[in-house]
Amino acid sequence: MKILRTIRTALQALQRNPMRAMLTTLGIVIGVGAVIAMMEIGKGSSSAVQKSIASMGANTILILPGTAASGGISFGAGSVMNLTPMDYEAIVRECPSVRSAAPVVRARTQVVYGNRNWVPSSISGTTPSLLDVRDWTNLAEGEAFSDRDVLNANKVCMLGQSLVRELFQGESPVGKEIRIKNVSFRVVGVLTAKGANMMGSDQDDILLAPWTTIKYRVTGSPLASTNQSSSSETSSTVNSLSQLYPGGKMSLYPVQSVTQAADSPMPVRFTNIDQIMAAAVSTEEIPAAIKQITEVLRERHRIRGDEADDFNVRDMTEMTKTLSATTALMTNLLLSVALISLVVGGVGIMNIMLVSVTERTREIGLRMAVGARARDILRQFLVESVVLCLVGGGVGILLGHGGSKLVEWLLHWPVENSPTAIAAAVIVSAGVGIIFGYYPAWRASRLDPIEALRYE
């Protein structure tokens, strides 16, 4: 009740000099507007930067099979073939911190188109989800192969830019047939350029195909004879026509017979994959994702409590660190810019309020004469400056938001809405009003009514 009246009195007082009120608020309007615009644009660029760092693979988690050792001789990471497509499916299904995952089957062999040939640094058999894992979903041309292609082991592939350059020389590769180890693949898509990775190896020198196709048709482990010992890249099996065009219906995993299921408590590993790539939901979720993956795989691989893992999980620590350092830097930069502009706005408010107090000395004297106590005067001027700041803050929010939208529209900069910035702007502008309005208000309340009434 009382405060409502004070607010109304303040509004009336401000109305009496709208020009000055407007100019006073301008400082806060610009301050808050700048903060909001900076926050929104800054947050947009910050997440764009984070995204591009993330697209380098910062959120990627690599799952490799464990180490084989024989007679004291270790064969290094990935020498055991114990990762299965089912492991990959389980990770996708059971790990909430994993955004997506893809199995990878590697091959290294010659790719031929017409009279040209090339050995890409990596031929990966995978699923379409790999594109998501590696933030590579934008294709330069064509489209990605589908999950159906994976199920059917269709002979389709996507090419990286380097490979396209080497084989096609300016021709569009989409729809063309290339041959890998005498198996003919139709090119369905071309990946966008990704450049070299942090270690300097060309990431565009790549061929992606359904893993089933690479596994069963290229690296030459026909389903009929699938077992771990015979599935190797160096297999010298010759692809016969019947393998190129299998007449019979193919199933990915041979169905276990009832006897088999009853006999072996361990699931029979019918086929292996070389690695699984997974992407965490966000950088912060990486440790959680690693923990979940480890749990799922230990359970699937029947590893008891104190036994060592038979697989390796790796994340990109270096990149993750860069990512969080960048984020922190951006946030601090924005915060300091915001603080400076708000302090400038606040000083403006204080300046004008002091002028206002001097100018309205007689009004203050009069109010005191008719019974206003020092605290009434203090409150009135404080409320005035807070109202000014809040109105300025409101206008500033609209202006800043509009400004950032304009920047997005005209310059196509990435912009992100920031409700936190808006909430902070409201709180801070009220705070600025109180802090910078207090001194002038206090000065007003300390006036002597007699002097004030006589002031000319």
Add this chain to the structure above:
Amino acid sequence: MDLIELKDIYKTYHIGDMDVPVLKGVSLRIAKGELIALMGSSGSGKSTLMNILGCLDRPTSGEYWLNQREVGQLSADERALLRNRTMGFVFQSFNLLPRASALENVSMPLSYATGNISDREARKRAVEILTRVGLKERIDHEPSQLSGGQQQRVAIARALINRPPVLFADEPTGNLDSHTSGEVLKMFQQLNQEDGITIILVTHDPLVAKHARRVIRICDGLILGDSESSCEQPGEKTGEQTARVGDLSESAPGGA
């Protein structure tokens, strides 16, 4: 019963190391319902006396009894409350809020009143009082749209909004021509007679003082004379006062 009683009031200002005595032992009794003119030349201490009477200032020593209550040494906040409840002020330069309507000006003191007065009630009272001072048609006018006399009447209405028993007027006609001065003074007389409001006019103009029933003359911080007078029959003393004022080279404007 005396409304106001001053007992041996001293007021000394300290300017630098110097003590400047302004009031040197003023004793005074004012009964309820009086219309008093407080006369004196500039520098005589009449403004200081009014400030003390109006509880805007505290005496250095002495007692000030208002309504059987010693109010001389109250704190600033207590005095503010007292001013709000029991006193109205009218100033020479009107002191209206610029760019606020007459109504807003008049109801302004209500926002500092302790009792909870609803907006409707406040408006009703302000309109009532503005009607009383003859400004019913001008409640939405701003001071810049009003003549001097009208502005002073708005100021009087503002002084009356809290229904105070005492009204202080500090040179209320100082900025007005003789015709409007007469109107304003007549209004004071009317308020005094009809409502029984005690009115204290501070002035240096004997023509203004003529309208009061009692004239207290003050000179050099002391009460020089306290006389009953009336507007109907200006006695010899009034003439003396004029002479005195003339001696102090304070010619009365518009006096003829």
